[in-house]
Amino acid sequence: MTSFWQKAGKKIFGRSTSGKPGDFFVFRVQCEKCGEEIEVRARKSTDLMANYDEEIPSHYVLKKEILGTRCNNLIYANLSLDGNLRVVNAEVRGGHLL
Secondary structure, eight states, rough: OOOOHHHHHHHHHHSSSSSOGEEEEEEEETTTTTTTTEEEEEEEETEEEEETTTTOOOOOEEEEEEEOSOOOEEEEEEOOOOOOOEEEEEEESSSEEE
C-alpha cells in the first residue's frame, strides 16, 4: 500500500521518496536531552560528500542535522566514512552515535 507522502513525492519529484534500501547509508543516534533513539537515512547519491583531503584518512564525509519527535533538541552529526562506508570518525553534538 502506498502512503500519501510517497504518492505526493512521486507526483512532485517524479519518483518515490522512499527509495531502495541499498540507496541509503543508515545509522542511529540517541538524543542526550530526552533519550530518543533516531534512525537516520542518508542518501548515498546526494548526502555523502567525497573527501579529497589527504590528511584525513576517509573517503566520504557526512554532515547531518537531526531532529527527533520527542523534543526540540537539534543533533549535529559529522561522520567520516571509509570506502566501505564504515565509520572512521564521528563527532555528534546534542546526542551520541549508537
